[in-house]
Amino acid sequence: MIKSGLTIFADENMPALEPLFGHLGSLIRLPGRSMTPADLKQADILLVRSVTQVGEELLRDSKVKFVGTATIGTDHIDQNWLQQAGVGFASAPGCNAEAVVDYVLSVCFHLAGEQGFDLRDKTVGVVGEGNVGGRLVRRLRALGVQVLVCDPSKAREQGAKVVNSVELQTLLAQADIISLHTPLTHDGADPTWHLLGADQLAGLKADTILINTARGPVIDNQALLQIARQRRDLTLILDVWEQEPVVDPELAALCRIATPHIAGYSLDGKIRGSWMLYQAVSQWLGTEPEVSLKSVLPASAFSEVKLGQGADTLPLMQLLYDPHRDDRALRATLHLSPDERAKAFDQLRKSYPERREFATLSLSGDISSAQRTELSAVGFSLNMDR
Numbered sequence: 161m162i163k164s165g166l167t168i169f170a171d172e173n174m175p176a177l178e179p180l181f182g183h184l185g186s187l188i189r190l191p192g193r194s195m196t197p198a199d200l201k202q203a204d205i206l207l208v209r210s211v212t213q214v215g216e217e218l219l220r221d222s223k224v225k226f227v228g229t230a231t232i233g234t235d236h237i238d239q240n241w242l243q244q245a246g247v248g249f250a251s252a253p254g255c256n257a258e259a260v261v262d263y264v265l266s267v268c269f270h271l272a273g274e275q276g277f278d279l280r281d282k283t284v285g286v287v288g289e290g291n292v293g294g295r296l297v298r299r300l301r302a303l304g305v306q307v308l309v310c311d312p313s314k315a316r317e318q319g320a321k322v323v324n325s326v327e328l329q330t331l332l333a334q335a336d337i338i339s340l341h342t343p344l345t346h347d348g349a350d351p352t353w354h355l356l357g358a359d360q361l362a363g364l365k366a367d368t369i370l371i372n373t374a375r376g377p378v379i380d381n382q383a384l385l386q387i388a389r390q391r392r393d394l395t396l397i398l399d400v401w402e403q404e405p406v407v408d409p410e411l412a413a414l415c416r417i418a419t420p421h422i423a424g425y426s427l428d429g430k431i432r433g434s435w436m437l438y439q440a441v442s443q444w445l446g447t448e449p450e451v452s453l454k455s456v457l458p459a460s461a462f463s464e465v466k467l468g469q470g471a472d473t474l475p476l477m478q479l480l481y482d483p484h485r486d487d488r489a490l491r492a493t494l495h496l497s498p499d500e501r502a503k504a505f506d507q508l509r510k511s512y513p514e515r516r517e518f519a520t521l522s523l524s525g526d527i528s529s530a531q532r533t534e535l536s537a538v539g540f541s542l543n544m545d546r
Contacts, residue, residue, distance in 0.1 A: 169195075181441070205227075206227045262426065265538055273474060284339065302537035335365075354378070361387045364394065381411060401421070464523075520541075
């Protein structure tokens, strides 16, 4: 096993690599979407995000012995080939789960204000109760929201322990808000590619809000476009797209909020992903991790707010994240040619402004018990002794 002098190639958009990996050898950053076999011939370790397809085609001529992806999803990694080739592998499950939940709740609170509803009066359907979906379910239930869950594999494993577990068609027919949190799989017992096709989308009830922060092909985007043309009562929130990085401008135009695959793009989540890979590499090398997550997380620009009675949740959310900002940025690119649109999509991700998770904001002040319950459930840190 190599102990030092490693050559580490990494996606240029991954943060905190120098303090985490710099002491292990040389660190070379490359654009994740355009990595080639020639680029990686001298690599010992490869660190990527979701835009890099990793398998035999990319690595067969390299000496890579370890691959890490700083993402929850792994559909871009050919794990079978890595295993057969004797290449170590690690992902970062849960690294940006809090950020995705922040995004979904931000969207829901914004829509509640725009459409004049109380989230507690809605039934929310969560498809996939893994790292992200499970957190969303817990926060929604803490808010007092009725939640339906569809996760067939978890239902088989845990049976009645999965509260309000329903079949997909039941969820689609009964939920007012549907949020997708599945991995992208093409086979197995529960494939999710085009999980929502024309037949499933036709079963949505009137005035449904449909949110996808999972993977673009979980929804048949062509079928969704046809449905959206016909049913203007649907509210679409899409952060992921079937043909990324090329976004269908007509489908985006029919969305209430359209964003460039950034739901999980909090600084906290991205650094947490890098740090989780650092831990995995340390284990692979047989060494003890020396760098803590806290030491590489910078202080937040908004770390503490003192509240008074009647404090509203949405403005506090907006201190840290406003989904309409990302929506405006993506819409400004939709007039471009497909090639230029793809480049702009990646540039929006590469130059994404710093965004912190709700948990980094500490709230204090004299507020009601109901306010405390809501703010805590949303994800803020409460310090009511001050």
